[in-house]
Amino acid sequence: MYNINSFKNIVGNRNIFIFSLNIEGLGTARLLRKHKFKVGGFVDSRDFGYKKRDGFPIIEPDIFFKEHSPEDAFVIIASKNRKMKREFSKTLENHGFKKHRDYVRILEDLCDYMPTIEIVGNCNLRCISCECGHKDAVKTGFMPVNMFRDILEKMTTEIPFLNSVYLYLWGEPLLHPRIDEFIRITKEFGLASDVSTNLNFTKHLEKFVASNPDYIAIPCSGVGKNYEITHTGGNWEVFKKNLFLLRKYIDKYNVESTVRIMFHLYKHNINGDFQYVKNLTSDLGFQFYPIIAHAFPGKIYDHIVHGKPLPPEIEELDNYLIYSIKDQLEFAYEHRNMKCPVWKVFPTIRSDGSVLTCCNMMHYVLHPNYLDVSLSDLNSLREGNEVCKKCIEFGLHRYFDVSCEVRETEKGLEIKRLL
Ligand code: SF4
Ligand code: SF4
Known part of the structure; x- marks a missing residue:
C-alpha cells in the first residue's frame, strides 16, 4: 500500500486521471485535491447527464488516450468490478502505461478498506x-453527531487513503433528524458517502438532499402489493410518490447526487414489475441495478453452524426467492x-x-467501541x-x-448468478 509521500514520488508532476466515476473514485479525487495533487478528471464512457462532477471533468476514454500518455498522465483504477479492472489494466498496458509506474488500483494499492458507519x-x-x-433485532438508535466526527477523525488518521464511507447498515438513515450534518461532515473530511x-x-428528505449527498441507493422489490410483501411494512404508493419528491428536491437544489434503484429480483416480480420500475427509473433520471434477492445471512449462519431453526420470516421469504435457500447454499458451498x-467492507x-x-x-460483535481500539488491534481480532x-x-x-447478469429476452428475463 502506498502512503501519501510514496504516492507523490511515483506520480511526480503528472496529472492524475481516475477510471471511472464511482464512490471510491470521487472520494479519491477529493482526497488528492486536499493533498494538492493535480487531478485531471474522471475517465468514463457512461452518460451521466453532466460533464463534470465536484468540479472535475468527465472525459471519454477515446479522448483521454488521444490526448494523454504516461508522460503527462498517471492513472488510478477505481472500479471494484474484477472484469472491469482487468479490462482497464489491459487497455492501459496497450497504451504504454505500466502498473506501479504509471497506474495503480485503489482497492489493491491505496486503500483496502470500505468502512460502514451506521448513523x-x-x-x-x-x-x-x-x-x-426480526423480533430479536438489536436496535442501536441514532448516532450522536460528535461520535461520528470522532470516528472519522480516527479513521482518516489510521487509513491515509480513505476515500469514502457507507452511512448505513441495520437501519434507515433518513430517520436521523440531523442527517444533513453527517453528509456535510463527511465532505469536510474530504470523503465521499453513500x-x-x-x-x-x-x-x-429535503434537508438531506439540500446537503448534496454523493450517492443514494434505493432498494425496490416490485410494484404495488409485490413491493409490500418483501418491503414489509412499506407502502408502494408512498414509496412511488417519494421517488418523485426526491427528483423534485434534486432539481430544486441543483445537486449532483447519483441515485440508483437497486431492484431486488424475486420470482413474483420479474415479469411486469421489473420493466415498470426500469422505465420509471429512466423517467426519473436515476440508475437501475437489478440484484438477486436472498435472505440476509445471519439467521442462515445460525441455522447451519449452530443448528438453530430458521425464523418464520425467512421460511416465508424462501417461497419468493429465485434461488431457494437450499439451492443458494449448495451454490455457495461449491x-x-x-x-x-x-x-474489505470494514470497519x-x-x-x-x-x-x-x-x-x-x-x-456478532467484534469490539464494543471503535473509539477505544486501534485499527491494527481490530484487524488482529x-x-x-x-x-x-x-x-x-x-x-x-x-x-x-x-450480483447477477440479467438478459431481457422475448420469453422474459434470463438471470445468471455472477461470481
Ligand atoms: S432491509 Fe428493510 S428492515 Fe432491513 S434496514 Fe432495510 S428497510 Fe429496514
Ligand atoms: S466477513 Fe467473515 S463472517 Fe462475514 S461473510 Fe466474510 S468470512 Fe463470513
Missing part, C-alpha cells in the same frame, strides 16, 4: 429478509474456495460505536476469528452474493 440503528420497516425486521434508504419516511467478497461500526465482525450479520472461520468452512461467505 441510525433501527428501521421503520420490518422486511422479512432482514435481521433488522446512503441507502427505503424512502418510506421523508420528514428529513465456490467456498473463493475469497470472502465483503472482507463496520454500528450507531452505538460497536464494531461488527461482519457487515452482513447483526449479532478479525484475523482467524471463530465466526469467519466457521463461515468459510461451510462456504457461507459466498452465500450472500447478490
Whole structure:
C-alpha cells in the first residue's frame, strides 16, 4: 500500500486521471485535491447527464488516450468490478502505461478498506429478509453527531487513503433528524458517502438532499402489493410518490447526487414489475441495478453452524426467492474456495460505536467501541476469528452474493448468478 509521500514520488508532476466515476473514485479525487495533487478528471464512457462532477471533468476514454500518455498522465483504477479492472489494466498496458509506474488500483494499492458507519440503528420497516425486521433485532438508535466526527477523525488518521464511507447498515438513515450534518461532515473530511434508504419516511428528505449527498441507493422489490410483501411494512404508493419528491428536491437544489434503484429480483416480480420500475427509473433520471434477492445471512449462519431453526420470516421469504435457500447454499458451498467478497467492507461500526465482525450479520460483535481500539488491534481480532472461520468452512461467505447478469429476452428475463 502506498502512503501519501510514496504516492507523490511515483506520480511526480503528472496529472492524475481516475477510471471511472464511482464512490471510491470521487472520494479519491477529493482526497488528492486536499493533498494538492493535480487531478485531471474522471475517465468514463457512461452518460451521466453532466460533464463534470465536484468540479472535475468527465472525459471519454477515446479522448483521454488521444490526448494523454504516461508522460503527462498517471492513472488510478477505481472500479471494484474484477472484469472491469482487468479490462482497464489491459487497455492501459496497450497504451504504454505500466502498473506501479504509471497506474495503480485503489482497492489493491491505496486503500483496502470500505468502512460502514451506521448513523441510525433501527428501521421503520420490518422486511422479512432482514435481521433488522426480526423480533430479536438489536436496535442501536441514532448516532450522536460528535461520535461520528470522532470516528472519522480516527479513521482518516489510521487509513491515509480513505476515500469514502457507507452511512448505513441495520437501519434507515433518513430517520436521523440531523442527517444533513453527517453528509456535510463527511465532505469536510474530504470523503465521499453513500446512503441507502427505503424512502418510506421523508420528514428529513429535503434537508438531506439540500446537503448534496454523493450517492443514494434505493432498494425496490416490485410494484404495488409485490413491493409490500418483501418491503414489509412499506407502502408502494408512498414509496412511488417519494421517488418523485426526491427528483423534485434534486432539481430544486441543483445537486449532483447519483441515485440508483437497486431492484431486488424475486420470482413474483420479474415479469411486469421489473420493466415498470426500469422505465420509471429512466423517467426519473436515476440508475437501475437489478440484484438477486436472498435472505440476509445471519439467521442462515445460525441455522447451519449452530443448528438453530430458521425464523418464520425467512421460511416465508424462501417461497419468493429465485434461488431457494437450499439451492443458494449448495451454490455457495461449491465456490467456498473463493475469497470472502465483503472482507474489505470494514470497519463496520454500528450507531452505538460497536464494531461488527461482519457487515452482513447483526449479532456478532467484534469490539464494543471503535473509539477505544486501534485499527491494527481490530484487524488482529478479525484475523482467524471463530465466526469467519466457521463461515468459510461451510462456504457461507459466498452465500450472500447478490450480483447477477440479467438478459431481457422475448420469453422474459434470463438471470445468471455472477461470481
Ligand atoms: S432491509 Fe432495510 S428497510 Fe428493510 S428492515 Fe432491513 S434496514 Fe429496514
Ligand atoms: S468470512 Fe463470513 S463472517 Fe467473515 S466477513 Fe466474510 S461473510 Fe462475514
